[in-house]
Amino acid sequence: MSKRKEITLKFIKKLSSAVNKNNISKVKELINELHSADIAEILEKVSLNEAQFIYQILDEEKSAEILLEIDDNLREDLLAALSAKEIAEEVIENLESDDAADLIGELSEKKQEEVLSHIEDTEYASNISDLLAYPEDTAGGLMAKELIKVNQNWNTLICLREMRKQAKNIKKVHTIYVVDDNEKLLGSLSLKRLLLTETNMPVKKIINSDIISTKATENNQNVANIMNKYDLVVLPVVDQNNKLLGRITIDDVMDVVKEEAEKDYQMASGITEDVESSDSVWTLTRARLPWLLIGMIGGVIGAEIIGIFDIQKNFELAFFIPLIAAMGGNVGVQSAAIVVQGLANNSLNTKDTFHKLTKELAVGLLNGLICSFIILVSTIMLGYGNELSLTVSISLLAVIIFAALFGTFIPLTLEKYNIDPALATGPFITTINDVLGLFIYFLIGQAIF
Amino acid sequence: MSKRKEITLKFIKKLSSAVNKNNISKVKELINELHSADIAEILEKVSLNEAQFIYQILDEEKSAEILLEIDDNLREDLLAALSAKEIAEEVIENLESDDAADLIGELSEKKQEEVLSHIEDTEYASNISDLLAYPEDTAGGLMAKELIKVNQNWNTLICLREMRKQAKNIKKVHTIYVVDDNEKLLGSLSLKRLLLTETNMPVKKIINSDIISTKATENNQNVANIMNKYDLVVLPVVDQNNKLLGRITIDDVMDVVKEEAEKDYQMASGITEDVESSDSVWTLTRARLPWLLIGMIGGVIGAEIIGIFDIQKNFELAFFIPLIAAMGGNVGVQSAAIVVQGLANNSLNTKDTFHKLTKELAVGLLNGLICSFIILVSTIMLGYGNELSLTVSISLLAVIIFAALFGTFIPLTLEKYNIDPALATGPFITTINDVLGLFIYFLIGQAIF
Incomplete structure (x- = not known):
């Protein structure tokens, strides 16, 4: 293994050509020194056949990580080419239990059992089975079983000996946990403490009992909030009786945070499934259709609203339909986004609804007054006439205030009923605000004309 | 310090009442056992006067962390009440260098100098000065100077003795770095290695030279990508000659990732400044105005476009203005969001422009055909007449395809010229697509009628 490397197009071409010539030693030479994350990037950039060829050349430990x-x-695709026995021996046995469980969890149930039955280390296999039982979006679903633990009654010498034994089976030592005879979590031993303490000290005396843990049933979003709030790199997981079950590392939580942010972002942009730009045309199309359909329904309702009023007589009203519709949607999304973000950060909760609505009313009023003044002056100067200008200006004020309140109220209400408030930033809020904005506009227009 | 605690409204009330009664011992009793992150949450929830009262009661180490x-x-507000000497002695001297530099960086230049001059440990003061010189958004701006390093020529015994000495000044030991006589970074010693190795081994022999580092000038977004890609908890920072300067920990990078995601999200929602729901009404108003103004300009241009065509004669065209405008904006934002996310994840780069446009054309065509078929059938069934239904259906297809291409092209082009592509998800793309959608609609309408 080695330092990081930028994967250039030139490098990929060189590698592809070596693969296509079946030149194994050349391929090995090219990828030998690379970090597994870089090889992963390469495999995603070459064809499936080439990826399979390269994958088979890699040594087991590396290929499992990749x-x-x-x-x-x-x-x-790569796993499909392997038998259950190969998956067990070449992949699973080279992984830590959390990654192993995630990977096995993606297989069919039948294959899961087969793979588990081929794992030689039965304790490891049963650890993986344990982990598979936890829902994916809980602390139990995130944790790994591998950890270093010492008994509070040991002294430093026994402790070091036992730790050496345990460390052999573990890739990275994060924290040394201290437990009692019933495996209940009591605290931790810091590496620093260990470095500063001379030999033969009882563990009990140097234990750091100031430890934050989480229950295995905790939702993974809360796990991320806890680790973020308390700046933790590892978080121990316990059962209802405080028995130590495993630990969650920050890299797994980083993924949770990233996925959640991406999901909210996609919802705000009107995309309903978790898609990437590399997905198929059909997946991408399907992910966007729902909002487009809702937008169309809104558009048809808008047409019906316009039809109610006598547009033929006051055809000038048509000029500012786009402005009114766009502004209603925009303001609604802005307000909703700030609420959704506040809720996600835990800096806002549903009890604040009334206070938040009052504040939003002030923001809406201020924005509305500024915008409606500007539009009044502009339209008069552009020669749209006093009646139309007044209609647009008054409606705009009403629409902006209304949309701001609505954009705040909807996500707070969704949250209260445990529905993802990010939903409110997408289709619903814009479409509803578009439609209601039109209604307000024509109502005021009819009154003035 | 102690375990985490949920901060209830009831608890806050109890605390406030103790503060207002000047009951110091009661306040101490209430907050004594709390984690600094929980006390921070409390301070944000009480009034400024109460926060100042509580802050003054805290012991130094805790108050600095908070x-x-x-x-x-x-x-x-809290720092404003302290003299430069107090900031130096009570706050800065209890922090690690990266946090100290961040905090001092927020003060006026005059106060910065005063505070630095009051720091007793001159080496620490010069470390902070060094850090202040790096731009905030680089690896240098994120790193801390505190770390444990050993010389490759030492043996394990000297090494342990030196490490004990160094560890006294450091809160948490992350990694033990190995350097040569010129302080050049050679690799690391893992805790596991340390646990498994018997005494008296030369460092050279147990060094792990497979180490990933970053230059101090590296952009912090890239630092986050590196740590995420290679699953790193700490990343050493070096200068141009590979001399070890400091290290960056994952918690600081988590903040970078979160801020970036929030910024993109806010941009996609049409908010231009980094705001929180707790900000003032005026800040919130100002953050939203730019998009609203751009939306208004778009609306006025839309009005002018409608004015070009003879809407009085074909007043039915007005019915579907909201639908066409909304769909153009929606599709544009959807396409742009996927590109922006791909660019942020490094899973897409500007060289893919042509390939990406082709794919987007396919997605747009598919979405467009589905939507335009549905709208054709619906409008005919709703009795809008063949001419109008045909106009809406054909325009919708054209608008969707066009908006999809545009939404892909703009962020890729912005990225090419080093402008934040997230800009494209906000005001520009929706407004431009709204306006162009209208133009296409009336053009086709005039041709058909």
Whole structure:
């Protein structure tokens, strides 16, 4: 293994040509020194056949790691070429339990059992089975079983000996946990403490009992909030009786945070499934259709509203339909976005609804007054006439205030009923605001003309 | 310090009442056992006077930590009450260099100098000065100077002795770095290695030279990508000659990732400044105005376009103005969002422009055909007449395809010229697509009628 490397197009071409010439030693030479994350990037950039060729050349430990880093579709393809026995021996046995469980969890149930039955280390296999039982979006679903733990009654010498034993089976030592005879979590031993303490000290005396843990049933979004709030790199997971079950590392939580942010972002942009630009045309199309359909329904309702009023007589009203519709949607999305972000950050909660609505009313009023003044002056200067200018200006004020309140109220209400408030930033809020904006506009227009 | 605690409204009330009664011992009793992150949460929820009262009661080490966790406005208020000497002695000397530099960086230049001059440990003061020289958004701006390093020529015994010495000045030991006589970074010693190795081994022999580092000038977004890609908890920072300067920990990078995601999200929602729901009415208003103004300009241009065509004669065309405008904007935002996310994840680059446009054309065509078929059938069934239904249906197809291409092209082009592509998800794309959609609609309408 080695330092990081930028994967250039030139490098990929060189590698592809070596693969196509079946030149194994050349391929090995090219990828030998690379970090598994870089090889993963390469596998995603070459064809499936080439990826399979390269994958088979890699040594086991590396290939197992790489499987974790490539995207879901490619992983599925590469695993499909392996038997249950190969998956167990070449992949699973080289992974830590959390990654192993995630990977096995993606297989069919039948294959899961087969793979588990081929794992030689029965304790490891049963650890993986345990982990598979936790829902994916809980602390239990995120945790790994591998950890270093010492008994509070040991002294430093026994402790070091036992830790050496345990460390052999573990890739990275994060924290040394201290437990009692019933495996209940009591605290931790810091590496610093260990470095500063001379030999033969009882563990009990140097334990750091100031430890934050989480229950296995905790939602993974809360786990991320806890680790973020308390700046933790590892978080121990316990059962209802405080028995130590495993630990969650920050890299897994980073993924949770990223996925959540991406999901909110996509919802705000009107995309309903978790898609990437590399997905198929049909997946991308399907992910966008729902909002487009809702937008169309809104558009048809808008047409019906316009039809109610006598547009033929006051045809000038048509000029500012786009302005009114756009502004209603925009303001609604802005207001909703700030609420959704506040809720996600825990800096806002549903009890603040009334206070938040009052504030939003002030913001809406201010924005509305500024915009409606500007539009009044502009339209008069552009020669649209006093009646139309007044209609547009008054409606705009009403629409902006209304949309701001609505954009705040909807996500807070969704949150209260445990529905993802990010929904409100997408289709519903814009479409509803578009339609209601039109209604207000024509109502005021009819009154003035 | 202690375990985490949920901060209830009831608890806040109890605390406030103790503060208002000047009951110091009661306040101490209430907050004594709390984690600094929880106290930070409390300070944000009480009034400024109460926060100042509580802050003064806290012991120094805790109050320094808490200052890092509260929001910018409150921190400014609390620091304003302290002299330069107090800031240096009570706050800065209890922090690690990266946090100290961040905090000092927020003060006026005059106060910065005063505070630095009051720091007793001159080496620490010069470390902070060094850090202040790096731009905030680079690896240098994120790193801390505190780290444990050993010389490759030492043996394990000297090494342990030196490490004990160094560890005394450091809060948390992350990694043990190995350097040569010129302080050049050679690799690391893992805790596991340390646990497994018997005494008296030369460092050279157990060094792990497979180490990933970053230059101090690296952009912090890239730092986050590196740490995320290679699953790193700490990243050493070096200068141009590979001399070890400091290290960046994952918690600081988590903040970078979160801020970036929030910024993109806000841009997609049409908010231009980094705002929180707790900000003032005027800040919130100002953050939203730019998009609203751009939307208004678009609306006025839309009005002019409608004015070009003879709407009085074909007044039915007005019915579907909202639908066409909304769909253009929606599709544009959807396409742009996927590109922006791909660019942020490094899974897409500007060289893919042509390929991406072709794919987007396919997605647009598919979405467009589905939507325009549905709208054709619906409008005919709703009795809007063949001419109008045909106009709407054909325009919709054209608008969707056009908006999809535009939404892909703009962010890729912005990225090419090093402008934040997230800009494209906000005002520009929706407004431009709205306006162009209208133009296409009336053009086709005039041809058909």
